[in-house]
Amino acid sequence: MKEEFEKRIVTGPDGKQFEVDPMKDYFCEDRPQVHQPNSNTVIEKFMNWARSESLWILGFGTGCGAIEMRPLMTPRFDAYRYGIQWRPTPRQANVFVISGYLSVKTLKRVVRSYEQMQGPKYVVGLGSCTINGGMYWDSYNTINRLDYYLPVDIYIAGCMPRPESLLAGFEQLKKMIKAGECEGQNKYAENFDWYKANQKKIIKDWDMPDYNW
Amino acid sequence: MKELIARLKKQFKITDEVYQKPDQTYITVPQEQAVALVTHLRDYEGFNHLVLLTAVDWIEENLFQLIYLLNNNDFKADLGVRVMIDRHEATMTSIHHLWKAAATYQRELKEMFGIDFPGSPRVDEPFILEGWDNIPPYRRDFDTKKYSEETYFPRPGRTTHDPAEYMKKKLYPED
Numbered sequence: 001m002k003e004e005f006e007k008r009i010v011t012g013p014d015g016k017q018f019e020v021d022p023m024k025d026y027f028c029e030d031r032p033q034v035h036q037p038n039s040n041t042v043i044e045k046f047m048n049w050a051r052s053e054s055l056w057i058l059g060f061g062t063g064c065g066a067i068e069m070r071p072l073m074t075p076r077f078d079a080y081r082y083g084i085q086w087r088p089t090p091r092q093a094n095v096f097v098i099s100g101y102l103s104v105k106t107l108k109r110v111v112r113s114y115e116q117m118q119g120p121k122y123v124v125g126l127g128s129c130t131i132n133g134g135m136y137w138d139s140y141n142t143i144n145r146l147d148y149y150l151p152v153d154i155y156i157a158g159c160m161p162r163p164e165s166l167l168a169g170f171e172q173l174k175k176m177i178k179a180g181e182c183e184g185q186n187k188y189a190e191n192f193d194w195y196k197a198n199q200k201k202i203i204k205d206w207d208m209p210d211y212n213w
Numbered sequence: 214m215k216e217l218i219a220r221l222k223k224q225f226k227i228t229d230e231v232y233q234k235p236d237q238t239y240i241t242v243p244q245e246q247a248v249a250l251v252t253h254l255r256d257y258e259g260f261n262h263l264v265l266l267t268a269v270d271w272i273e274e275n276l277f278q279l280i281y282l283l284n285n286n287d288f289k290a291d292l293g294v295r296v297m298i299d300r301h302e303a304t305m306t307s308i309h310h311l312w313k314a315a316a317t318y319q320r321e322l323k324e325m326f327g328i329d330f331p332g333s334p335r336v337d338e339p340f341i342l343e344g345w346d347n348i349p350p351y352r353r354d355f356d357t358k359k360y361s362e363e364t365y366f367p368r369p370g371r372t373t374h375d376p377a378e379y380m381k382k383k384l385y386p387e388d
Contacts, residue, residue: 054339103341148366
């Protein structure tokens with residue numbers, strides 16, 4: 001357990017001393033919950049349309065694929081015209097692009113960031129590494145299959161995929177969201193124990209709450 | 214460079230010398246003289262830049278080889294100091310007092326090869342592998358493929374082709 005997660009006595013601004021237990025006080029203890037779609041299909045369809053047209057990507061590059069997102073942000077390929085933009089914090093984002101190989105050390109940060117994102121949220125696996133490990137398939141430190149740790153909505157294959165294929169992937173993601181197929185967040189909540197078991201199998205120094213919301 | 218080696222030979226027991234390129238030379242010294250030689254090179258011979266500190270696993274000889282690659286900006290030349298150390302009790306004197314950056318290299322070597330550098334700052338803290346519980350992964354007796362298959366849920370259906378054979382079949386199927 002890291003020092004910052006241990007119980008400690010804190011002196012408040014008014015001079016009073018009180019005990020802080022970061023694992024209980026700073027994090028929600030509840031498990032993620034399954035969100036039912038709106039019973040009115042017209043409203044649900046409208047909401048899905050609205051969700052699909054505002055994809056806010058978390059600016060978190062996990063591997064070499066992050067370099068392919070830079071041309072997308074800039075005028076050459078300009079993803080902003082499709083309603084896709086990048087945000088600096090997980091609280092403002094709803095799409096997580098796992099860009100390429102994912103080491104165990106990064107996976108720990110990825111899990112934390114993913115759980116802090118606002119729902120409904122989507123995961124895009126970019127590059128071969130997220131599908132079967134790619135060229136790092138026999139590495140001691142990179143994962144092979146992303147879908148064992150996070151619910152992946154769409155993969156963009158390639159090593160590396162060009163910005164055009166990323167744009168095509170995002171268009172496909174939009175179609176899937178409009179059709180109501182992107183239920184990754186609910187899948188994560190339903191199979192929460194299985195995902196956690198897989199994550200804890202490889203993250204051996206687990207020193208954070210089970211659910212980081 | 215040969216003059217420099219001849220000069221060094223008077224003071225240090227240099228067992229081997231390799232003139233790899235005009236601007237790249239490697240010398241081998243015993244373990245107990247290595248830090249003295251590196252200090253001498255830095256303070257008197259102008260090799261004041263530590264390019265890298267790395268290791269090679271000579272598992273058959275039961276040795277680790279440490280390489281201190283130093284650069285002299287006046288001569289535009291590199292000099293590598295090779296040291297063979299025992300593989301079972303892999304301990305080496307730290308050089309973090311000569312270059313602060315060496316502490317990072319030593320921390321990496323501790324984690325990846327299991328070579329200990331007593332007294333080096335933060336050498337026992339995890340560097341990249343957080344919570345690693347196996348033998349250090351850069352040692353050659355660590356089977357990285359087996360470890361990956363056991364740990365990371367490999368996706369079935371992966372095949373390997375010999376590139377030459379594969380392209381021959383694809384381009385000239387009738388032959």
